[in-house]
Amino acid sequence: MDDYGYGEAEQLTYQTVLAFARDRVAPGAAERDRTSAFDYALYGELGALGVPGMLYPESVGGTNASTLAFCLALEAISRVDMSLGWVLWVGAGGARSMLRGSDEQVAAWRERFVLPMVAGETVSAGGITEPDAGSDTAGIRTKAVRDGGEWVLNGSKIFISNAGLEHCAFVTALARTEDGFGLFVLPTGTPGYTMGPPLRKMGLHSADTRELSFADCRIPAYHLLESGGGGRQQVVGSGFALTRVYLASQAVGLAGECFDLSLEHARGRVAFKRKIGQFQHVQAMLVDMYLGLETGRLLRDRAARMSDARIPYIKEAALAKLHCTEMAKRAADMAVQVFGGLGYMDDTPVSRYYRDIRAATIAEGTSEIQKHIIAREIGALG
């Protein structure tokens, strides 16, 4: 990798995780895509490598790595398997907010939720989207009502990643409360918690996506993570900023692999007695990919570094998410083009990348929503 000013620990993380991705993740990625299977043993190996615990303190078995280092790990994995990277950042993120809870909460959740997640034995899911409320998160209808020492949740969620995985321990669910919104820790075995069959989708086949419904789900009062208006604000503000940088990192990884594969193909494939890389139209695609990647990396790195420095980065996260995911979508499209007919065949990785990346400009706030945020942050609304 060229010099982007990464520290020693960050470079080592990237190289270690990339070696793991090439050696252990890549060989089965096409087959997992074909069968929509999730490989629990492989996720366990990722846990043994310490990746799910990178963002957690040493006191719970984590390595206290920087956001940027975790982003580089995600980038490395997404070079070969976008589904696994998706499960990872959704799955390892949920318990982080638990560590910000009260002493009572942290003590109650440490053994049950945090330690197994850090070890890669369990994952979490995040339940925001509902059939009638996606971009407009304020329109959610799931309700939480206090009843003595418990909260009672009723409602439904849709397109929820990870929820159907056997080792999914809980969903952090956004619900309406009497005085605003709340973010709740809802364990997957709670009576009244049900899920639909896996949703069939265009790509990300080995990442699970479900509809959930909650019918009188009772959870202890301390399972409320954030209350009042703060619940929604936390999710749509700082929570989303971070996950947008994660998704931008997945996009940089996938686009990087599309570029490398396309370059290699352009240097070898012959047409009209010349290497196709000698044709200017093919060169233009390669240069477009390269430029998008370079600018995407800079935007992603800046947002991740601001997160590490605890500087507000809502705008920078939106810029990184918008640019990187749109850029990777184009890169995958151009990679299919550079490969010609071969690019359309499922035996070629770029065909899978083309399908997988399509979700990235929709989830965690669509591209249109990112533009709305950026417009607001640069003062365009007056």
Ligand SMILES: Cc1cc2nc3c(=O)[nH]c(=O)nc-3n(C[C@H](O)[C@H](O)[C@H](O)COP(=O)(O)OP(=O)(O)OC[C@H]3O[C@@H](n4cnc5c(N)ncnc54)[C@H](O)[C@@H]3O)c2cc1C
């Ligand atoms: C693979 C995948 C995994 C997902 N995983 C999760 C998950 O784990 N948890 C979760 O909670 N959700 C998840 N989602 C849902 C995702 O966050 C929503 O799909 C997304 O926020 C968009 O909401 P929507 O689908 O309701 O679209 P809508 O909000 O109905 O939007 C439809 C169109 O209208 C546009 N639009 C809407 N409002 C505006 C506006 N104000 N200005 C301009 N354009 C606008 C949108 O940009 C879009 O083009 C996932 C989605 C996918 C595809």
